[in-house]
Amino acid sequence: MQLQLLGSGRKHYVIQRTQRARLTNHYENTFASICVTCPHRETGLCGTLLESEACSQPGWQHFAAARAGEQIVVRNQPYDDVFVLCAGWAFRYFQLSDGRRQILKFLLPGDAFSSAAVFEKSFPFSVKALTEVQLSGFVRSEIRARCAANPDIQSAVASSCIADFRDATELLTSLGQRSAEERIAHLLLHLMPRIAARNVIREQRYPFPLRQQHIADAVGLTPVHVSRVLSLFRDRRLVALSEGTLTVFNLPELERIGTLR
Amino acid sequence: MQLQLLGSGRKHYVIQRTQRARLTNHYENTFASICVTCPHRETGLCGTLLESEACSQPGWQHFAAARAGEQIVVRNQPYDDVFVLCAGWAFRYFQLSDGRRQILKFLLPGDAFSSAAVFEKSFPFSVKALTEVQLSGFVRSEIRARCAANPDIQSAVASSCIADFRDATELLTSLGQRSAEERIAHLLLHLMPRIAARNVIREQRYPFPLRQQHIADAVGLTPVHVSRVLSLFRDRRLVALSEGTLTVFNLPELERIGTLR
DNA sequence: CGGCAGTTTGATGTTACTCAATTTAAGTGG
DNA sequence: CCACTTAAATTGAGTAACATCAAACTGCCG
Numbered sequence: 307m308q309l310q311l312l313g314s315g316r317k318h319y320v321i322q323r324t325q326r327a328r329l330t331n332h333y334e335n336t337f338a339s340i341c342v343t344c345p346h347r348e349t350g351l352c353g354t355l356l357e358s359e360a361c362s363q364p365g366w367q368h369f370a371a372a373r374a375g376e377q378i379v380v381r382n383q384p385y386d387d388v389f390v391l392c393a394g395w396a397f398r399y400f401q402l403s404d405g406r407r408q409i410l411k412f413l414l415p416g417d418a419f420s421s422a423a424v425f426e427k428s429f430p431f432s433v434k435a436l437t438e439v440q441l442s443g444f445v446r447s448e449i450r451a452r453c454a455a456n457p458d459i460q461s462a463v464a465s466s467c468i469a470d471f472r473d474a475t476e477l478l479t480s481l482g483q484r485s486a487e488e489r490i491a492h493l494l495l496h497l498m499p500r501i502a503a504r505n506v507i508r509e510q511r512y513p514f515p516l517r518q519q520h521i522a523d524a525v526g527l528t529p530v531h532v533s534r535v536l537s538l539f540r541d542r543r544l545v546a547l548s549e550g551t552l553t554v555f556n557l558p559e560l561e562r563i564g565t566l567r
Numbered sequence: 568m569q570l571q572l573l574g575s576g577r578k579h580y581v582i583q584r585t586q587r588a589r590l591t592n593h594y595e596n597t598f599a600s601i602c603v604t605c606p607h608r609e610t611g612l613c614g615t616l617l618e619s620e621a622c623s624q625p626g627w628q629h630f631a632a633a634r635a636g637e638q639i640v641v642r643n644q645p646y647d648d649v650f651v652l653c654a655g656w657a658f659r660y661f662q663l664s665d666g667r668r669q670i671l672k673f674l675l676p677g678d679a680f681s682s683a684a685v686f687e688k689s690f691p692f693s694v695k696a697l698t699e700v701q702l703s704g705f706v707r708s709e710i711r712a713r714c715a716a717n718p719d720i721q722s723a724v725a726s727s728c729i730a731d732f733r734d735a736t737e738l739l740t741s742l743g744q745r746s747a748e749e750r751i752a753h754l755l756l757h758l759m760p761r762i763a764a765r766n767v768i769r770e771q772r773y774p775f776p777l778r779q780q781h782i783a784d785a786v787g788l789t790p791v792h793v794s795r796v797l798s799l800f801r802d803r804r805l806v807a808l809s810e811g812t813l814t815v816f817n818l819p820e821l822e823r824i825g826t827l828r
Numbered sequence: 829c830g831g832c833a834g835t836t837t838g839a840t841g842t843t844a845c846t847c848a849a850t851t852t853a854a855g856t857g858g
Numbered sequence: 859c860c861a862c863t864t865a866a867a868t869t870g871a872g873t874a875a876c877a878t879c880a881a882a883c884t885g886c887c888g
Contacts, residue, residue, distance in 0.1 A: 482787030
């Protein structure tokens with residue numbers, strides 16, 4: 307495993323505890339501080355783990371960072387850590403040998419790379435950083451021990467699994483049964499509350515770092531067609547997507563199109 | 568919850584322990600006998616549960632049966648039991664209000680209806696019987712207690728979750744990125760080892776109760792198009808599908824088309 | 829100012845859908 | 859055993875949705 311430390315030419319995997327203060331300082335208000343303070347309302351895994359005296363015990367938590375576009379996890383390779391995203395966006399994906407890829411889920415701060423990682427060393431997918439990211443790894447054996455001892459952690463892991471499972475169910479239905487417009491609307495509707503749980507949203511403007519290529523790979527369309535559908539949405543004063551911001555003009559209509567009913 | 572007992576007009580949900588001997592007798596070689604003896608090599612949940620002195624304790628295991636086409640589980644409704652399929656085929660699906668449905672997974676004997684059911688009362692999908700089925704329900708609270716006590720059960724539940732998760736990943740990639748031929752080939756290749764784990768296969772002939780409508784709903788195509796693709800496969804001496812039997816003539820070629828690489 | 833990545837637009841091609849008719853297979857009752 | 863019924867599968871013709879290819883455009887950065 308190779309992770310490049312932000313702004314540095316040297317390769318790091320684990321940022322030692324001694325470096326942590328400096329990093330926390332440098333990337334103020336992200337990293338450990340986010341890890342601890344951000345509510346992570348959806349999965350809450352990181353928060354739950356940290357609340358359980360994790361921070362006070364050195365050695366079983368690691369920190370790392372990666373630049374935008376960098377691959378963080380390779381499918382089918384073993385890892386000894388359970389990873390949680392602390393800051394930035396990443397995504398799970400499945401790469402085909404001919405270049406096509408399916409994006410399985412976008413990861414936001416607080417999300418575990420894999421909810422099943424507590425039980426399994428390897429992943430059925432790869433993970434790539436979408437923006438600059440900071441992440442935290444918890445030694446698996448420690449988590450399992452705490453899982454057995456602490457029902458809170460156990461239920462945090464379980465509900466993370468359940469949420470992933472429900473998402474996969476909806477995405478499968480979306481890909482298998484629905485039109486391009488419906489799929490894209492559904493993706494936006496799926497992401498909006500997740501973004502809102504981690505950011506203050508004003509005037510229906512959501513931070514949104516995806517390129518159209520990412521949307522295309524997530525909903526199984528070509529970037530060209532995504533562009534056409536988004537233009538259509540813009541012309542109809544539904545939503546607009548530019549400069550890393552998603553602006554929602556007509557939420558009811560978007561829901562009418564995108565919600566699975 | 569309503570389940571109709573096979574061959575009977577009366578509505579049953581729980582077949583009491585006192586009835587079990589009679590039923591086991593009537594449907595000889597299925598039911599409890601299958602539940603206990605069938606290796607269930609894939610998930611093994613049922614087997615693991617039963618080996619743990621489950622059978623010896625009345626009251627926390629229930630039995631039921633359903634006819635082909637009958638709905639067994641309704642999405643978002645709470646259930647107190649964790650269900651495992653004992654005999655026959657069933658499938659998880661997501662129903663849309665306009666009639667379209669996405670089949671998420673075909674369930675074979677030994678499969679849990681939902682791997683997450685140990686933690687969650689309701690399902691993110693519905694379940695319907697494909698053939699006549701017999702199923703077993705384990706009281707959730709009992710399973711959770713045993714999970715905590717017995718690492719074997721715990722790991723059986725975990726590996727069932729992991730298998731489901733990997734399947735969902737592959738299916739998402741298949742639906743999002745691949746052509747009709749590739750998707751159908753992939754579905755067949757996915758099912759073959761699972762069928763083989765539960766049946767003796769001779770001369771590459773697999774028991775296969777799916778209608779083309781089921782295949783269509785599983786891979787996100789119309790039944791008409793499924794028919795065309797299957798005709799193509801038949802003409803090319805790849806596979807043939809008739810009378811509830813899948814016959815494989817050219818496995819390497821099928822794998823070349825269907826395998827995710 | 830030039831280069832680059834990302835987006836937009838147009839023209840054309842392909843895949844898979846729709847509709848409808850026909851064939852096949854599987855029961856069912858006489 | 860054979861007409862009759864019904865569900866499923868097949869086939870053909872026309873169409874819609876999305877892909878592909880290629881060119882032009884935009885904003886950004888050095």
